Amino acid sequence: MEDIKLELENKNFQELKEQLKNLNIADIATLFESLEEPQQIIILFKLLSKDVAADVFSFLNSDMQETIINALKDKEIEHIMADLYMDDAADFVQEMPANVVKRVLKNTTKENRDIINKLLSYPENSAGSIMTTEFIDIKQELTVDEAFKKIKKKATDAETVGTIFVTDSKRKIQGVLSIKDLILANSDDKIENIMNPNVVYSTTHTDQEEVSKLFDKYDFYALPIIDTENRLVGIVTVDDIMDVVKEEATEDMEIMAAISPTDDPYLKTSAFTHAKKRIFWLLFLTLSASITGAIMSFFEDAFVAIPALVTFIPMLMGTGGNCGSQSATLVIRGLALNEITLKDYFKVAFKEFKVSLLVSSVLSIVNFVIVWIRYGDPLLGLVIALSLVIVVIIAEFIGGGLPILAKKCKLDPAIMAAPIISTLVDCIAIVSYFLIASAILGL
């Protein structure tokens, strides 16, 4: 890598060109990402051979794509746009400013322009927005031999030849087969006899998360996507689904941390946008926590009488929050992976109850002993121990239950994670604690 950068600086272009031929597309893209000078980026791009330029281009981030496009002639843009897969072309166009889009589309064939516009018209996170239109479809009347010839003709443009789709004259999907089926068949077998007529598909408007669940269930490499008139219009490939799986996990983690989710990488998001995405929940949670504070004022007499009581508040609130967030995290993830379904409600509640009994016993005993030794007062130890039992049981019940309840109400279970659970548990913890203290210590 350092070698290549050195040659770029020394302008050994001929050697550089040779070396680039031996690199994988993704490695060339990494090389680009390591360059800072726009001039170097442009030179390196122009050194790429024609057959990899578009592939490399699709791997680059949008800032770099813009730099390159602005340095290319119309003719060169035309080549790139002809070679890009349509889903990559649409992603690229979407990220560019208006003036670049105008120039790019001017240098795109009418046919591809229509496809790009169509792809961009699908709702965000829909199957239509992540599919590609370059797939291989054949007719069921063909023999295996004829099919291979057809595939050979179409393969250059297709994103994958691994899965082959069978359509009728109205472009409706009739069946599906893998290249392995085709290789194993006899050359005069009819496609209709070896294809699987039982096709699993999605529509252009299906949410990408649903699509990813189909990949998970069936272990597909590619899934056909049909439009509202049942015509095959695209395919989603497994590499796109890998990105979806990651995006969805990130989104869940962000929601679980009370952040409005975003698709943009951390460093590319401005501080102002970051603040905007965090402030809503913070404000909401701050105000909720004030309610806990207001409730505490009812117990002022108690903590003025025994100020030591106040010093246990962080521990009780912290433990309640942690227990609740443990349960919530496990249940939210279980729901996301379909390991837990709505009808498991009682199983989850019962399991969390058993766990909370075990966990709270250990915590109570340890804290009882510590408090007794430190304050020399077994009654105070008892207050803390009992409060811990109540707080842990309630926390795990709420933590395990609220995500399922959210799902039942068609909300995203991830909302019911640490921040909301903690705020709720805090309030219950404080009330239980002071009630127990008042009863046992006779305040």
Add this chain to the structure above:
Amino acid sequence: MEDIKLELENKNFQELKEQLKNLNIADIATLFESLEEPQQIIILFKLLSKDVAADVFSFLNSDMQETIINALKDKEIEHIMADLYMDDAADFVQEMPANVVKRVLKNTTKENRDIINKLLSYPENSAGSIMTTEFIDIKQELTVDEAFKKIKKKATDAETVGTIFVTDSKRKIQGVLSIKDLILANSDDKIENIMNPNVVYSTTHTDQEEVSKLFDKYDFYALPIIDTENRLVGIVTVDDIMDVVKEEATEDMEIMAAISPTDDPYLKTSAFTHAKKRIFWLLFLTLSASITGAIMSFFEDAFVAIPALVTFIPMLMGTGGNCGSQSATLVIRGLALNEITLKDYFKVAFKEFKVSLLVSSVLSIVNFVIVWIRYGDPLLGLVIALSLVIVVIIAEFIGGGLPILAKKCKLDPAIMAAPIISTLVDCIAIVSYFLIASAILGL
């Protein structure tokens, strides 16, 4: 689905057998999962045609696999074991109790038994433990036509024909090509001239997370795995990597919620195991929170003089915890997805500082107004507002910084999430709050 279950109850076995032929493997597996009676499970399995039985078997959970194996004759087990892909066979054997394993391996060919034992010997979460040994490898001297013939011979047993590997006589990998390259080539082209000699591979002991990063970078469908003597011994396919990506996200979420991670689904894990996986961190965090409590006792005079001060503790602690966990979550996820690297430390710190200024301004102003109105005391409002600014800045600094520090120390950044951050921030929040209160209110 309900139809089929009804026919199973009515013992319409002949019709049932026909209907099963029209179902996808994964759908048949779903049908199995919906059955409760062991007797029904066994009958249904025996109705499957021989060529799909092993495929369906590999989709079932281990309880069901055990039920079925126990009902099969030796001859039938032999068939299943011959038809299973080796990685599925190893996964299955790993989950069975000793007596079942003994019977299964007795009915497995010596060759397959050795492969299974070898696969089981690789460390958990290594490339070796998730790879399959059934791939297609050819020699570089072949022509495309000869290669196709070779592939046709090997395809039945291979997990994928999408990627073909080129090896020499010592089984060392020389190149790689896709089935698409092969289809597009001329029938008399030599493999060595069309293959990509620049092969990306992992070793059997590479961590699966590293392997998944290669899939992410190169958009592979399959990656070759070599042993310590550089021989090609297996391949990892993209569907296995999908599982890895999910597992790794789950693991991160669990660690972030202070749970020792586990591979087992929520409902399949006993309450005792659940408790064991949660208690360590809870105990540790409880004891840490006690330190915060101990520090609070230094400020007893302050809150006995103005008991209202106590009522703001939940709000300050909660806000600090939430801010810290927002920052930590974003940075942990950014590190996991390689969007943030270690050298971005100052960029992250500076961004979090700007965000905390924005966020804390809003929170401070809102709370200042509320406290002033409610308590009629602008000075108390000032104490809360100032404390919020300090707490939010420190929380986001710690939340953004600790995960990067952890990574620098070769620890998993996910450890530095909400629970630890909250406990640390709580302590700092309380001290800052009482110091500010003492200074402004003259306590």
